[in-house]
Amino acid sequence: MDAVVIPIHFRLNGENRQAEVRTHELLIDFIRDRLDLTGTKRSCDIEICGACTVILDGKAVSSCSIFAYELDGKELTTIEGLAQGDKLHPLQEAFIERGGFQCGFCTSGMILLAKTLLDQKPNPTRKEIQHYMDANICRCTGYQMILESIMLAAEKMTGKPA
Amino acid sequence: MSTTIGKHVERFDAREKVTGKSVYTGDIKLPGMLHGKVLRSYLPHARIRRVDVEDAVAMPGVVAALTRDRLPIASPYYGSFVKDQPVVALDKVHYAGEIVAAVAAEDEAIAEEALKRISIEYEELPAVITIEDALNKDAPLVHERLEKKPAVFGRGMKSIEHDGSNIYFHVQYERGDVEDGFRSADFIFEDSFFSAANQQYPLESQIAIVDFNGEDFTIWSATQSPFRIRDEIAGLFKVDSKRVRVVIPYLGGGFGAKSVIGAEAVAATLSYMSKRPVRVAFSADEMFKTICQPAAKMIIKTGVKRDGTIVARRSEIYLNSGAYSNSVSSIATKSCYRAHGPYRIPNVTTDAYAIYSNTVPAGAFRGFGGHQTAFAIESHTDMLAHRLRVDPVEFRLKNLLEKGEEYAAEDTPIDCDVKDLLRQLSRAIGWTPEDRKPQQTTTKRTKGVACVVKDGGGTKKEANAIVKVQADGRIVLICGTVEIGQGSSTALSQVVAEQFSCPAEMVEFATIDTAYTPYDTATNATSGVFTMGRAVLQAAQDARDRMLSIAAMALDTSELSLENGKIVCRGKAFNFQEVLHGTEIVGTGECKFDRNEQIPIGYPTPFWEIGLGAAEIEIDEMTGDIRILKFRSITDVGRIINPLHCRGQEEGGILFGIGQTLLEELVYEDGRLINPNLTDYRLPRFRDLPDSLVSVIHEEEEIVGSYQPKGSGESGILAVSAAVCNAIYNCTGIRMLDLPVKRENVWKAMHSIRE
Numbered sequence: 001m002d003a004v005v006i007p008i009h010f011r012l013n014g015e016n017r018q019a020e021v022r023t024h025e026l027l028i029d030f031i032r033d034r035l036d037l038t039g040t041k042r043s044c045d046i047e048i049c050g051a052c053t054v055i056l057d058g059k060a061v062s063s064c065s066i067f068a069y070e071l072d073g074k075e076l077t078t079i080e081g082l083a084q085g086d087k088l089h090p091l092q093e094a095f096i097e098r099g100g101f102q103c104g105f106c107t108s109g110m111i112l113l114a115k116t117l118l119d120q121k122p123n124p125t126r127k128e129i130q131h132y133m134d135a136n137i138c139r140c141t142g143y144q145m146i147l148e149s150i151m152l153a154a155e156k157m158t159g160k161p162a
Numbered sequence: 163m164s165t166t167i168g169k170h171v172e173r174f175d176a177r178e179k180v181t182g183k184s185v186y187t188g189d190i191k192l193p194g195m196l197h198g199k200v201l202r203s204y205l206p207h208a209r210i211r212r213v214d215v216e217d218a219v220a221m222p223g224v225v226a227a228l229t230r231d232r233l234p235i236a237s238p239y240y241g242s243f244v245k246d247q248p249v250v251a252l253d254k255v256h257y258a259g260e261i262v263a264a265v266a267a268e269d270e271a272i273a274e275e276a277l278k279r280i281s282i283e284y285e286e287l288p289a290v291i292t293i294e295d296a297l298n299k300d301a302p303l304v305h306e307r308l309e310k311k312p313a314v315f316g317r318g319m320k321s322i323e324h325d326g327s328n329i330y331f332h333v334q335y336e337r338g339d340v341e342d343g344f345r346s347a348d349f350i351f352e353d354s355f356f357s358a359a360n361q362q363y364p365l366e367s368q369i370a371i372v373d374f375n376g377e378d379f380t381i382w383s384a385t386q387s388p389f390r391i392r393d394e395i396a397g398l399f400k401v402d403s404k405r406v407r408v409v410i411p412y413l414g415g416g417f418g419a420k421s422v423i424g425a426e427a428v429a430a431t432l433s434y435m436s437k438r439p440v441r442v443a444f445s446a447d448e449m450f451k452t453i454c455q456p457a458a459k460m461i462i463k464t465g466v467k468r469d470g471t472i473v474a475r476r477s478e479i480y481l482n483s484g485a486y487s488n489s490v491s492s493i494a495t496k497s498c499y500r501a502h503g504p505y506r507i508p509n510v511t512t513d514a515y516a517i518y519s520n521t522v523p524a525g526a527f528r529g530f531g532g533h534q535t536a537f538a539i540e541s542h543t544d545m546l547a548h549r550l551r552v553d554p555v556e557f558r559l560k561n562l563l564e565k566g567e568e569y570a571a572e573d574t575p576i577d578c579d580v581k582d583l584l585r586q587l588s589r590a591i592g593w594t595p596e597d598r599k600p601q602q603t604t605t606k607r608t609k610g611v612a613c614v615v616k617d618g619g620g621t622k623k624e625a626n627a628i629v630k631v632q633a634d635g636r637i638v639l640i641c642g643t644v645e646i647g648q649g650s651s652t653a654l655s656q657v658v659a660e661q662f663s664c665p666a667e668m669v670e671f672a673t674i675d676t677a678y679t680p681y682d683t684a685t686n687a688t689s690g691v692f693t694m695g696r697a698v699l700q701a702a703q704d705a706r707d708r709m710l711s712i713a714a715m716a717l718d719t720s721e722l723s724l725e726n727g728k729i730v731c732r733g734k735a736f737n738f739q740e741v742l743h744g745t746e747i748v749g750t751g752e753c754k755f756d757r758n759e760q761i762p763i764g765y766p767t768p769f770w771e772i773g774l775g776a777a778e779i780e781i782d783e784m785t786g787d788i789r790i791l792k793f794r795s796i797t798d799v800g801r802i803i804n805p806l807h808c809r810g811q812e813e814g815g816i817l818f819g820i821g822q823t824l825l826e827e828l829v830y831e832d833g834r835l836i837n838p839n840l841t842d843y844r845l846p847r848f849r850d851l852p853d854s855l856v857s858v859i860h861e862e863e864e865i866v867g868s869y870q871p872k873g874s875g876e877s878g879i880l881a882v883s884a885a886v887c888n889a890i891y892n893c894t895g896i897r898m899l900d901l902p903v904k905r906e907n908v909w910k911a912m913h914s915i916r917e
Contacts, residue, residue: 038189039182041414043365044446048840051365079182092180096172099806102814103647104179105365105414111180134848137840139365139415140647142813142878143851145806 008072013081021068027061028052030068031078039079039108043137050136053109054078060116060135079108082115090156091115091149100149102140109136114150122158126151165726166656168802171666173652175412175645184412187369187384188443195371196225196266198425198432198442199273201280202451203255203262206520206833207289207302210251210262210282217279218265223272226435227280228264228428235431236400242390242422243331244309247486247523249398249427255284256304256485257520258834259451266432266440289520289833293459293480296328296519304328304485304518313491318570319498319762330483331491331516333498335762337570343474343509347465353545355538357883357901358827359457359482362527363845364646366414367449368424372432373439379406383426386416386644387684392676394423395430410674416646417818418526419453421686422488450838454828455527456490456516457482458534462501462542465509470552472561474509477501479535481524483516488525490516496617497531499570499763503539504580504615505561522828522835526686528818529876532616532771533883537901540612540884545897553595554888555588558613565862569615572760574767576615577872578798578862583774584613587796590858591776598892607780607791610889614775614880618873619768620687624754626680627697629658629705631747635739637662637705640672642682643694648875649807650690654698656803657691661702664727680750688873691803692768696753696869705749713741769872772798772860775816775881779889786909788824790886792854798862800872805859808874812857815878821846823883827902 003022010017012035021030031040031054040063043051047065054063055077056070082089091111094100101107110133117124117132124132129150130143138146155161178184215227230252238252239245251262263280267273290296290304308330313321315333322332344350370383379399385391388408396403413420429442444452458481465474479497483490498514527533547557563569565579588611597609627641639658645651655669662668672679682694706724714720717731728735755765778792795816802808825844829837837843857878861870887898896911 032189037182038185041186041365042188043367043414044840046446046839046841049365079180083181088177088180095180096176099810101179101647102649102807102810103364103366103413103415104175104184105186105647107179108182130848130851137365137845137847139363139417139818139845140814141810142815142817142855143846143848144813144855145810147848147851 006069008069010071010073011075013077023069025068026064027066027068027071028063031063037078037080041105041108043105050109050113051106053112053136055112055116058116058119060113077112079112082111091153094149094153094156098149098152099145100141106136106138110138110146114153118154118157123154123160165663166659166666168805170806171652171656171804173649173807174655174671175651186366186412186414187371187382188366190371190382190411192371192373192439195439195441196268196432196436197270197273198264198266198429198440199270199277200261200428200442200448201263201277203251203260204258205255205284205286206258206291207287208255208284209253209287210255211285212283213263214281215263218276221272221276221279223268224265224276225268225438226266226432228431228435234435235398237398240394240398240423240427241487242489243487243491244311246305246309249431257522259522260485261428264428264432266436290328291519291521291830291833293457293482293517296517301328304520314764316759316761316764328518329515330487330518331494333495333514335498335510335512338509340474340476340509340511344465347473348468350463350465351546351549352461352463353542353899354459354461355541355899357458357534357537359524360455360527360822360826361450361828361843362417362419362453362455363449364415364417364419367444367446368420368452369443370425370429371439371441372426372429374430374433374437376437377405379430381406381408381426381430382411383408384413384420385410385424386420386646386686387422388642388644388674388676389681390684391423391426395426398427398430399434408676410644413644413646417528418686419449421526421684424452446840447838450835451522453525454484454522456493456524460535460538462538464542464546466546466550470550470557470560472505472507475502475507477512479512479514481514481516482519482521484519484521484523486523487516488523490524493531495763497535500532500535500616501539503543504563504613506563520833521830528815529879530687532876533819533822533879536612536614536616536880537883540614540881541887544888544891555584555593555611558584570762572758573762574769577770578772580613580615580772583772583796583798583860587611587774587776587794591778591794600895601893604783605780606783606893608889608893609776609778610885610887610892611776612774612881612884612888614773616771616880617767618687618771618876619689619692621763622755622765623683623687623689623693625682625694625697625752627694627701627751628680629701629749631705631709631738631742633739633742633744633746635737637669638672639669639698640679641694641698642674642679643690644674644685646685648690648811649804653691653803653807654694657695657698658702661699661706662727663724668727688771688875689768690873691871692873693753695871697751699869700751701749704751705747708747708749709738709742712745716741716743769800771873771877773877773880775885777885777889779886781890781894781908783912786905786912788890788903788905788908790820790852793852794856794858795878795881796858796860797874797877798860798872799874801861801870802859803871808859809857811874812859812878813855815876816855816857816882817846817850819879819882820850822901823886824902
């Protein structure tokens with residue numbers, strides 16, 4: 001099972017990086033094992049739960065279900081890239097203030113998915129959030145507190161109540 | 163004097179969790195760590211003729227292989243009730259999904275490849291899947307030999323042994339004379355209910371890393387029960403428990419799925435064989451094949467007087483335990499004790515059975531049987547009211563136990579005014595007789611209520627805590643309550659902070675390590691803030707008092723007070739370290755419950771978990787679709803420690819309940835679980851969040867003791883299924899007796915009624 005190795009160039013959380021990846025290497029394994037960024041979580045492994053969500057060229061994707069070589073030439077954002085030093089992203093602040101997580105296992109994915117929503121639509125309605133965030137699963141919070149966290153983040157980022 | 167109790171304190175794990183820095187077991191890498199993978203049986207019941215791992219072992223990179231023939235451990239069985247579950251299948255496999263072999267290899271890919279080279283020869287045996295299959299007179303026995311373990315209860319409760327049966331545990335509770343009771347009744351009604359097996363599905367599956375260095379085992383594990391894991395592993399290898407050390411990183415949820423051995427036993431054995439650290443991470447598919455909530459059948463017969471007084475109840479509860487006993491015997495005991503519900507019923511007989519079958523082993527699940535019994539009892543209660551042509555709320559009010567009234571003789575009296583909460587709920591939703599009239603429109607919309615009381619806090623739980631004030635002035639809390647997401651590390655630190663009149667951030671919650679952490683039974687049964695809370699309170703008071711007496715000597719006065727994390731004396735404030743002069747203070751606390759033979763279960767109920775709920779639903783007659791438009795719950799937590807996190811517990815519980823009511827069901831075909839993945843097993847998602855979800859958290863005035871917080875993790879889930887099913891009946895006249903309520907069944911029922 002000798003694997004073909006492919007060189008890739010990509011941006012990781014704002015920095016230029018290069019690596020060699022095997023053709024069958026999954027993005028989640030590359031992120032967790034090779035980049036040592038363990039904030040990206042593995043759960044269902046079949047693109048249903050969204051715990052492994054990362055942002056690739058502005059789009060939320062399940063890193064369990066795409067190959068690492070698909071990173072080539074793209075910009076990857078993981079949860080580790082969201083805060084600016086000690087300064088949390090408004091979504092991170094809002095998740096803390098509104099109780100948008102408990103065990104934390106879905107949190108990286110939830111926050112990144114929410115970021116792609118707010119990037120496209122800075123002031124979403126409750127219904128729009130519910131519809132968009134339906135892609136990811138949380139087993140702890142009951143969702144409402146995540147929804148409220150996102151509304152608060154939108155408010156923080158736009159200065160307008162959601 | 164409250165400084166932090168009842169106030170919002172940011173979770174201790176908040177920054178780590180929102181930045182991805184929190185370390186879970188799966189994020190740990192040890193030098194030289196091997197990866198263990200497990201081969202599982204595809205047959206539900208079979209004798210193993212031969213297991214051949216030679217080809218697998220010969221693969222480069224494979225370091226150890228574990229089978230029944232290569233099992234270097236002293237005693238291969240574990241289990242929390244009887245030790246009936248082996249680390250790998252021995253003579254038989256008892257369910258499709260059982261571990262038959264395992265390998266440890268240099269990487270996961272090699273380990274997976276090695277599994278494909280293992281060959282196993284089976285002799286297939288007839289299997290029993292359902293409760294009915296297992297109880298059939300000629301049913302094959304899942305286990306030929308039953309290990310007997312007499313259960314010790316108190317007055318009115320006893321266990322009954324069955325020979326040559328799949329019933330391995332049978333408990334009976336009796337009070338009054340149920341036959342006399344039925345004779346005095348004007349009406350007798352009997353109903354039968356079924357709840358499907360469900361999967362806990364914490365997002366993080368069972369995972370363990372075990373490092374055996376030739377002497378000692380060090381285990382990093384996602385477990386809710388660090389000390390149980392320590393003792394089980396020590397038992398398997400027949401070593402002293404001090405040679406097993408369990409360290410707990412963050413957990414990605416639990417909900418009962420991590421209460422007993424998961425990946426630990428295989429990882430420990432592979433590490434023992436290879437003398438290297440071994441990581442075993444179960445996949446989602448494997449989690450489905452490791453544990454589940456037991457499917458439950460409940461038959462309730464109730465005798466009532468014409469005026470609505472309940473006089474007698476006879477109940478039978480059958481729990482499908484799957485291939486192993488696990489904790490289902492305890493679930494049976496609890497279900498047995500709950501069958502009469504929060505109502506005043508003088509004559510009661512209840513039998514509860516834990517039954518082996520060739521399915522995935524069942525065990526603890528958020529609510530510990532509370533949800534299944536609540537669904538049955540509270541559906542039945544509504545059915546009684548409708549048959550008597552009285553309002554279901556009024557019928558409940560007539561029969562509900564009062565605050566202070568005994569649930570059973572000698573047990574803790576009911577600690578909440580449930581009737582008042584029911585009145586509040588019914589007012590809040592604007593409950594009227596119109597709400598229970600069948601509707602002729604295509605889209606029907608109405609409400610339903612349910613009212614549940616369940617014994618909370620577990621049985622005979624034991625908790626110990628240490629609070630240290632270090633010479634540098636830092637306060638450290640050392641206790642075994644696992645942070646599974648419920649916020650216990652923050653809440654318990656608030657309990658400490660309260661005693662020191664300091665901000666909660668001054669308290670540090672120590673990592674759980676069974677080598678240093680004092681003993682705790684387990685993190686389960688919503689006992690964290692109650693049982694451990696009391697131990698922590700005592701430890702904090704002890705440490706505070708010791709510190710103050712040292713301060714009194716140092717400052718030569720007993721006129722001291724604590725304010726904002728400082729010792730104040732004659733208008734001057736001192737940091738703790740200024741008066742401790744290099745001394746370290748250690749305070750200890752414990753909470754135990756004494757045996758009381760007069761109480762049916764044998765130990766007092768720590769507190770009563772109260773969960774009321776009202777659902778407003780909409781049903782589309784054309785499709786059978788049910789939407790929960792509004793859900794309102796009232797739960798009693800005694801006293802709120804952290805309002806935001808408390809609400810999170812309740813709302814999380816409600817969505818769990820919605821999943822069990824409308825969506826979740828483990829499905830077997832030809833003896834195999836056919837939906838062990840999130841495509842085919844539908845968990846609640848954002849779309850299932852009702853348009854209006856309100857969780858009212860009630861703080862009942864105390865009636866016992868001075869420490870008031872009660873557990874809150876399971877109350878929100880309790881009322882959901884019955885409230886929804888009662889609403890379905892109210893607008894359609896159709897009674898859904900099986901969970902989950904599938905829309906095709908609703909559709910069929912509505913259309914057959916028409917015909």
